[in-house]
Amino acid sequence: MNADTKAPAPGHELLLDNQVCFALHSTSLLMTKVYKPLLQALGLTYPQYLAMLVLWEQDGLTVGEISQHLLTDPGSLTPLLKRLEAEGLLKRTRSREDERVVLVHLTDQGRALHTKAQSVPPCILAASGQTVERLQQLQRDLLELRTNLQKSL
The missing domain is CATH 1.10.10.10 (Winged helix-like DNA-binding domain superfamily/Winged helix DNA-binding domain)
Incomplete structure (x- = not known):
């Protein structure tokens, strides 16, 4: 270690801002807040929207x-x-x-x-401040993390 590199403070791994779980949790909370007015216009809650997404993809499940x-x-x-x-x-x-x-x-x-719900994804993209490609990569990374977590159970 050189003089410019500081060793992490003891207990740094227990700081809230260093937790991946909190980054995911807080981002999820904010994501649902962004969705809320968009979905209210459709008459849906976020969990209802997720169920409808499944059925729009494949009806009759x-x-x-x-x-x-x-x-x-x-x-x-x-x-x-x-x-x-x-x-x-x-x-x-x-x-x-x-x-x-x-x-x-x-x-x-x-x-x-x-058809009315088609307006939701562009609004989420705009609110994210990210490119489609960056969000697709983030989704791939999250799906990989989810798969690994499922395997650990």
């Missing part, structure tokens, strides 16, 4: 499949889906083959909302 995509528990997803159904955006039906399985299908109104 089971509650369990949607839950897998969102990395959440199916039981916590049910109230959210009930609210979306009450808003007329989707329809839940029991499978004819297995009544324990609930299928989720978009309604015409839910499909039409997809």
